[in-house]
Amino acid sequence: MTKLTTKMYEFRKAMNIQQAELADRVGVRRETIGKLENGKYNPSLKLAMDIAKVFGVSVEEVFFFTAEEDEE
Numbered sequence: 001m002t003k004l005t006t007k008m009y010e011f012r013k014a015m016n017i018q019q020a021e022l023a024d025r026v027g028v029r030r031e032t033i034g035k036l037e038n039g040k041y042n043p044s045l046k047l048a049m050d051i052a053k054v055f056g057v058s059v060e061e062v063f064f065f066t067a068e069e070d071e072e
Contacts, residue, residue: 001067001068002065002066002067002068003039003065003066003067003068004039004042004063004064004065005039005063005064005065005066006036006037006039006062006063006064007061007062007063007064008022008033008036008037008051008062009037011055011057011062012037012055015055019033019034019037020033022051022054025050025054026047026050026051026054027050028047036051043063048062048063
């Protein structure tokens with residue numbers, strides 16, 4: 001199985017912006033940014049594209065799939 005992974009935190013820290021500022025720039029609540037960064041929420045395609053645009057990178061550089069460990 002695969003899991004959506006994000007580098008939002010790393011990009012955000014590199015740009016020195018807070019969750020609230022990123023949220024304002026893409027039109028969501030700060031809590032949504034936190035959930036995205038913690039893997040608790042998957043973004044819509046539009047939101048993923050808006051976030052990537054803020055960082056000046058492609059969507060694939062911010063969001064990507066990784067293998068998920070089997071829970072047994």
